[in-house]
Amino acid sequence: MTKVDIISGFLGAGKTTFIKELIEKVFAGEKLVLIENEFGEIGIDGGFLQDAGIEITEMNSGCICCTLVGDFSVALKKVLDEYHPDHVIIEPSGVGKLSDVAAAIENVKEDADIEIEGRITVVDGKKAKMYLDNFGEFFENQVEHASTIVISRTQNMTDEKIEACVHLLREKNDKATIISTPWDQLSGDAIRHALEHGAEIEGLFEHHHDHDEECTCGHHHEHHHDHDEECGCGHHHHDHDEECGCGHHHHDHDEECGCGHHHHDHDEECGCGHHHHDHDEECSCGCGHHHDHHHHHADEVFTSWGKETAHKYTEEELDYLLKALSETDAYGTILRSKGIIQMADGNWKQFDLVPQEYEVRDGKADYAGRMVVIGTDLKEDELAKLFHVQ
């Protein structure tokens, strides 16, 4: 039996940092495989885990989401056959929906001896409200489908702020264990207990209905449900045996689409008896597409820009670009950036950036400098100038 833990969380939430804690405190000595799915084309993480002798499979071909569920299932099966690990840790991209990833694992469960132990979502305590308001479609799904929610950065928050954050998360998920203790104070046992509790309540997420049936809404779902239950794909389905014929996705009508606006039903009927929202106007979510439905794929909303470079940066250049990206919107709405670059003195530095915060560490020489920037409305030409990669 291989136990599978999913460590999800929005861009820069602290997934990789929490995985380090898990590996050191909880999974030490176990045969472990990590499957990482980065949204950016250029993988930056990974080095430290490889050094620790942990097997890493990167899926950089795109975000695990409903369109990539099949590819992901194949990658997971391959890892199980090849390594027979005790544990598989899956780190989906920050903009992946936890329900999509869980559905992919459920696929594999039918012919492999695995059990989902924890659906863990790491939440940046300081940004939870802002991300819920602005990118609710992605962030909310990660919170709602978690069995354990781990809040990061609580060591830098007041008790009131921590409480407000827990309250906000509780409104979206009243079942999950919420960990708000700073991680360095958490023992391995406490983390293990939270994971095991996750496994206990995992049963609540599982449904046993007809598998492999084609839903008449035009999508292939792994599970079908009675009544108005959520199937884990993050969408709300109505009677599955009913053909509505309108060819649209149907969702909870009161759901936010992630563009930060609340859309209401328009009075149009497509004939299936449900109200659909059908705007012809452009949504201001930044994806630049016309929407006639509520569902966004991550790559419609978020863009990733990445480059390799031989440029050697001075301290001033690095300082300037990190401040520009974290404190201004001159280059678009920057949600995440990370990179490994060579400095003018020959040393290598690794940087990690989220809105309002960045961190620079000494890095190891690599084959080339490289960086990735993820956000909305990215100004790519300006970014290229900022990083001296033109």
Ligand SMILES: Nc1nc2c(ncn2[C@@H]2O[C@H](COP(=O)(O)OP(=O)(O)OP(=O)(O)O)[C@@H](O)[C@H]2O)c(=O)[nH]1
């Ligand atoms: N102070 C503090 N910093 C943290 C904490 N968790 C994460 N960070 C920092 O936040 C940045 C992002 O952390 P990661 O662990 O790389 O986040 P991630 O969720 O893996 O990010 P993605 O690569 O976007 O998936 C890094 O600079 C971390 O050092 C925390 O609890 N406290």
